[in-house]
Amino acid sequence: xxxxxxxxxxxxxxxxxxxxxxxxxxxAELQWRFSRSGGPGGQGVNTTDSRVELxxxxxxxxxxxxxxxxxxxxxxxxxxxxxxxxxxxxxxxxQLRNRRAARARMSSLLRAALLAEPRRRRPTTATKGSHRRxxxxxxxxxxxxNLRRKPEL
Numbered sequence: 001x002x003x004x005x006x007x008x009x010x011x012x013x014x015x016x017x018x019x020x021x022x023x024x025x026x027x028a029e030l031q032w033r034f035s036r037s038g039g040p041g042g043q044g045v046n047t048t049d050s051r052v053e054l055x056x057x058x059x060x061x062x063x064x065x066x067x068x069x070x071x072x073x074x075x076x077x078x079x080x081x082x083x084x085x086x087x088x089x090x091x092x093x094x095q096l097r098n099r100r101a102a103r104a105r106m107s108s109l110l111r112a113a114l115l116a117e118p119r120r121r122r123p124t125t126a127t128k129g130s131h132r133r134x135x136x137x138x139x140x141x142x143x144x145x146n147l148r149r150k151p152e153l
Contacts, residue, residue: 013099019110023063031055032099037090051090054102056110059083068114075113085109
């Protein structure tokens with residue numbers, strides 16, 4: 001007897017990518033690339049494409065609001081290349097496990113970028129020393145300019 005429909009092995013890597021409960025990236029917007037991985041692998045090291053790159057074009061995501069898009073741009077910053085964010089996984093010899101690892105990394109990366117609060121500036125006051133140095137520099141500069149004047153007769 002069966003307990004219900006069984007998931008196909010590895011079907012989780014073809015599913016939609018859940019960032020938050022309300023934000024799910026459709027599987028059609030995930031771009032996968034596979035290549036040969038360095039490191040251990042025995043006889044299959046030069047024959048299997050176990051290295052995985054997962055890319056998402058943030059500009060083309062249909063599920064983002066304007067505010068979420070701005071937050072992602074700020075949060076991802078240097079990770080965005082022409083609006084595309086990419087993560088790689090080549091930790092294991094199995095492409096399936098690397099795909100799962102890449103999905104987990106992408107999900108946590110996007111979640112952290114969306115949920116991160118921007119740093120707020122903490123107001124500070126100038127120290128007494130910096131205030132004194134600034135006034136001294138102004139006096140010195142004024143003195144130099146006075147020396148450039150033509151002498152009064």
